[in-house]
Amino acid sequence: MEQPHAPVAAEAGAGAGTEVAGDAYIIRPLDLVDLSKGFCELLAQLSPSPPLSEEAFRARFAELAALGADHLILVAEEAATGRLAAAGAVMVERKFIRRCGLVGHLEDVVVDAAARGRGLGERLVRRLVEHARGRGCYKVILNCTTELKGFYAKCGFEEKNVQMGLYF
Numbered sequence: 001m002e003q004p005h006a007p008v009a010a011e012a013g014a015g016a017g018t019e020v021a022g023d024a025y026i027i028r029p030l031d032l033v034d035l036s037k038g039f040c041e042l043l044a045q046l047s048p049s050p051p052l053s054e055e056a057f058r059a060r061f062a063e064l065a066a067l068g069a070d071h072l073i074l075v076a077e078e079a080a081t082g083r084l085a086a087a088g089a090v091m092v093e094r095k096f097i098r099r100c101g102l103v104g105h106l107e108d109v110v111v112d113a114a115a116r117g118r119g120l121g122e123r124l125v126r127r128l129v130e131h132a133r134g135r136g137c138y139k140v141i142l143n144c145t146t147e148l149k150g151f152y153a154k155c156g157f158e159e160k161n162v163q164m165g166l167y168f
């Protein structure tokens with residue numbers, strides 16, 4: 001199971017909850033230092049995501065940290081540059097059905113365009129899934145485009161049901 005979010009202002013680097021991926025990337029929970037390591041630039045490759053002020057980033061980080069291990073954002077830091085190359089999140093939904101079962105929701109998986117095709121995305125997804133399993137989730141679900149079905153199939157997912165959305 002992943003550790004809860006790293007303490008505020010903790011130094012990025014190998015420690016509890018981190019994994020050195022093929023020596024080139026350190027996979028670890030999101031940290032406050034990551035605002036200056038390209039976190040927003042990474043998210044902008046996923047969806048329109050203007051840069052955040054430090055205040056806004058810290059406030060959201062604190063809200064998520066308060067959820068403990070029920071909300072985990074992992075990032076992959078390139079060891080050579082200290083820049084972020086990938087990020088992804090999993091949140092645990094607490095249900096009444098299935099004897100108060102837990103469901104993991106995989107969200108906001110992104111690999112920097114320059115780092116794609118090296119297995120980093122799959123490695124990150126598998127780590128997030130393992131976290132959800134460790135929390136006791138009976139399944140992990142996600143929404144994605146048709147083009148990404150192959151990627152998630154490689155990560156062990158299978159197609160189920162239909163995604164619907166209502167945007168405001």
Ligand SMILES: CC(=O)SCCNC(=O)CCNC(=O)[C@H](O)C(C)(C)COP(=O)(O)OP(=O)(O)OC[C@H]1O[C@@H](n2cnc3c(N)ncnc32)[C@H](O)[C@@H]1OP(=O)(O)O
Pocket residue numbers: 045046106107108109110111112115116117118119120121122123142143144145147148149150151152154
């Ligand atoms: C729940 C969500 O967050 S959905 C949003 C997903 N994110 C995005 O669309 C953002 C833009 N895209 C990306 O960031 C990346 O392309 C990702 C995350 C989709 C894939 O990351 P990568 O690091 O390039 O993938 P990775 O190298 O780990 O690929 C693992 C396997 O999936 C395959 N794969 C990767 N992308 C695709 C794809 N679009 N379609 C089919 N197969 C794919 C790879 O070929 C590889 O297969 P192999 O083991 O046989 O070689």
